[in-house]
Amino acid sequence: MALIGTKKSLSLSDGAERGEALRLLRRIFAENGREHIRGYAFASVCLVLVALSTAFLAWIMRDVIDEIFVEGNRAVLFSLPFAVFLSFLVRGLASYGQGVVLARIGNDIVARYQRRLFRHLTELSVDFYGENRSAQLAARINQNVTGVRETLNLTVTSIARDLLTLIFLIGAMIWQDWVLSLIALTAGPPIAIMISNLSRKLRKATRQSVDLNARVLGSMQETAQGIQVVKAFTMEELLRERTEGLIRQAEERSNRIAVITERSGPVTETVAGLAVAAVIAWSGYRSIVYGYSPGAMFAFITALLLAYDPARRLARLQVQLEKALVNARMIYEILDEPPRQADAPGAKALVVTSGEIVFEDVRFRYPGGEDVLRGISFTAPAGRTTALVGASGGGKSTVLALLERFYDPAAGRITIDGQDIRAVTKHSLRTRIAYVPQQPVLFEGTIRDNIRFGRPAASDAEVEEAARRAQAEEFILAQPLGYETPVGESGATLSGGQRQRLSIARALLRDAPILVLDEATSALDSRSEVLVQRALEEAMRGRTVLVVAHRLSTIVGADQILVVDRGRIAEGGTHAELSRRPNGLYARFHALQSGAGETVD
Known part of the structure; x- marks a missing residue:
């Protein structure tokens, strides 16, 4: 009973996961399909031309063999080779067109989701960042953001190119010989069953791999940000061991994914090889014994061999789609995280x-x-x-x-x-509210940019006045480029006291009626503390502090x-x-x- 219950629950779980995958696909297409409908329509036309030209090559081989090599018909000696050349030309131009358009659409989708993610991340409450390590969050987003693009491109190219190519080629095969077509198509069911089993294993392994790689990149980022502490406390070896352990786990998981993904290769090749060999043997026997047209047999085998690549790609589609959907799903997990300090309905200013x-x-x-x-x-x-x-x-x-x-x-x-x-x-x-935190935070850009964050519409003169009131102008003018000096990552090129004075200048520039100071002079030396305290006393006048x-x-x-x-x-x-x-x-x-x-x- 326990085993039956376990199997039943696993079956339900698989069904639920398939349903979730379909819902995710519908959501991706609903959010992006209408925006790029023209581009996808053009790419689909190009892909259809690729499929038709490929099927045309297989179909015309019968006339090439029979008319030129068997009958020796000089009348078609130009027209048939030109038709072959034309089909290759069409296929090449169509492949170029769909490749460029899908790349542009994909790049636009990535950019849109990056903008959407950043906008959403800035709306999330502070406790979200307390529960999620920022370095790992950034690494995870970096890995997952292409998942939506890959999902869309895989679906479009698989349906418009591979599926249609396969359908047209199978049609050409059936037109040539329906008995041989049945022999060739016997390879389909066992390959489909195998791919379905592999996909279930791949789903879990891919999620674990993404998490591990995010932890590796997060560890590297944290080490780079805290390199002074790392060296001061001789933490190099300890962090190397910890990060190398994560790298080993990530490598093992990636190897596991490679084994699962590539496991379809030998089975697919073996089953397909048997089918092709059976077709060649049977068609050769009929040609030798019963005198069947060599052109028909060559055309059929050409169609069969051309059908192998799209069939193989379609066989691997579910595996590739599972990997892309895992990445897309993890992006939506962030996008669906609700802000916990949302504005109340009807909130006023x-x-x-x-x-x-x-x-x-x-x-x-x-x-x-x-x-x-x-x-x-x-x-x-x-x-x-x-x-x-x-x-x-x-x-x-x-x-x-x-x-x-x-x-x-x-x-x-x-x-x-x-x-x-x-x-x-x-x-x-x-x-x-103007806010000066205990730990000053500076952002990428110049000294002037960082002060102006207090009030983006402020003029240069107002920025410089705020710096003077915060007793910061002296060290600013001593910098190589003055106010236009880049501050470096998190203000790494400045001392703690200098960073704090820029933070105070930013608050002074805001000119808000309420001033909040969280140990604002903690990073200052005695001389700077006296100067900044005077500036703060001036800033406090007439304000609630x-x-x-x-x-x-x-x-x-x-x-x-x-x-x-x-x-x-x-x-x-x-x-x-x-x-x-x-x-x-x-x-x-x-x-x-x-x-x-x-x-x-």
């Missing part, structure tokens, strides 16, 4: 009048973790600076992430000027200081009030830093 921020009994936990915020409530007054301090892991940076709607709280609500931020559009919310700080010296002048401890507000007040509170957490932090010069981490 945020209108900031004063900039008051209120957290009301907000609770939050990261997926799979414990509660980070346990009913946190506070008000950040409009136009004032509110600082969050406390030990690492207490929830300070999470407060900023929730304000930006990188995540949504499990309970409670966050309002700006009385508007629940879940009821407004994310775009309008984030355009009203929410700042996370470990160095208490940077928030002494804050209008309100909140001590966050284990997901709750433990204390609140000004620096003077909190530092005088006996046995208070802030007083202990202040005493610790004043006495030992340490930060609260």
